[in-house]
Each structure stands twice: as C-alpha cells, then as structure tokens.
Amino acid sequence: EAQVTQNPRYLITVTGKKLTVTCSQNMNHEYMSWYRQDPGLGLRQIYYSMNVEVTDKGDVPEGYKVSRKEKRNFPLILESPSPNQTSLYFCATGSAGGSYNEQFFGPGTRLTVL
Amino acid sequence: AQSVTQLGSHVSVSEGALVLLRCNYSSSVPPYLFWYVQYPNQGLQLLLKYTSAATLVKGINGFEAEFKKSETSFHLTKPSAHMSDAAEYFCAVSVWNAGNMLTFGGGTRLMVKP
Numbered sequence: 001e002a003q004v005t006q007n008p009r010y011l012i013t014v015t016g017k018k019l020t021v022t023c024s025q026n027m028n029h030e031y032m033s034w035y036r037q038d039p040g041l042g043l044r045q046i047y048y049s050m051n052v053e054v055t056d057k058g059d060v061p062e063g064y065k066v067s068r069k070e071k072r073n074f075p076l077i078l079e080s081p082s083p084n085q086t087s088l089y090f091c092a093t094g095s096a097g098g099s100y101n102e103q104f105f106g107p108g109t110r111l112t113v114l
Numbered sequence: 115a116q117s118v119t120q121l122g123s124h125v126s127v128s129e130g131a132l133v134l135l136r137c138n139y140s141s142s143v144p145p146y147l148f149w150y151v152q153y154p155n156q157g158l159q160l161l162l163k164y165t166s167a168a169t170l171v172k173g174i175n176g177f178e179a180e181f182k183k184s185e186t187s188f189h190l191t192k193p194s195a196h197m198s199d200a201a202e203y204f205c206a207v208s209v210w211n212a213g214n215m216l217t218f219g220g221g222t223r224l225m226v227k228p
Binding site: 004033035040041042043044045048058090092101102103104105106107108 | 118120123146148150155156157158159160163204208209215216218219220221
C-alpha cells in the first residue's frame, strides 16, 4: 500500500528541547516537503527536497532544519523549539514533474511546545 | 508567484442542500488547481484536480469544480450535502515550472446541519 508515514503523531515538549519528526514514503517519489498548518493560514511550506541531498527553503523555514540522505526519508528537525512552533505538521511527497504536481500527504504530527 | 484566496473560512449548509466553496487564484502562467479535503484528525486527501484538460472536473464523493479563466476561479460544488461531507477543504495552485510546489488557500470549514 502506498503510504506516507509520520512519527510521532502527537508530541508535547518544552522550549529548547531538540526534537525530530520523521517522514517516510514507499512510493519512490523524488519530491518531499514539510508544511505547517495553522488556523486561518492554510498550509505553509517549511522546506522541500527535489531529490536526495537537494533541499531548499519554503515560505517559513526559520527555526527548522531538514536533511535528505535517503530517497524515502525526510526528517524535520527543531533544534530549539519555541511556543510559536506549536502547530500541526504535514509531510507530503510527489513525483517530480509528474501528475501535474499532485502531492500525497501523511497523517500529520500535532506538536505542542510549552 | 501564485496565490489562492478562499472566501469564507466557515460555511454551514443543511443536509441535502447545495454545497458551494469558493476559490480564486492568481497566477501569471496557466495554473494547475487542486481541491483537498481534510477530515478530523486526518491528513489531506485529493478531491479533484484541474490540469488544463476539461474545465469541469469531477472528483470523489460527488464533488466537482469548474475552472473559469475569465474569473480566475475554481469553485467547488456538490448538489446535495451529506453529513459525512463535514470537513475542512483546501484549494491549492501550482504551475508547471514550480518544481512540485503547491500554494494553499486558508481553508474553508464546511459544517452540515441535520
């Protein structure tokens, strides 16, 4: 079954404690991306990756890091989380240049930073 | 750059009534347009997409949308609302040279009254 998985699904942490949210896909997609969803703002892109070892900033990259060492994985790293990073996070994947840029989304990770 | 505006952050209809969710886009080149649905505690699921073929696009669960270039609109409709349609709906735009990037609207929460 084609899947995008995220872990953890729910996380409560404290300010400054480094955390990683994992994203994995089994669709052999080149493109992977992270979004955050906040009420009234829709989804805003944090970082994206066009392929292994190729990453770039989206609209709201401050406070986040990513890496793409393998095609299937695209972890999101918050080195020093702050309360304004409390949000719902989605990982998405797509076939580069195919399907008119359609993306497939993971189930989401709800992060609370106290 | 592309942008999307969804008019109405909340829409309430009665069961059996017409559903109309509005989406207007801005793009300097021909766009690809998408509607995604998000059920509670779930990720985003593709409802339908416009890819420059037919202007009237049919999607899953009885939804359809019409691309109107002159109005820069891509409104989502369903003739008869069902309780199970209650969810948040997102309109998104992309273009062929945008490297898989999607720009989302702020979302519209649809409530269906019995």
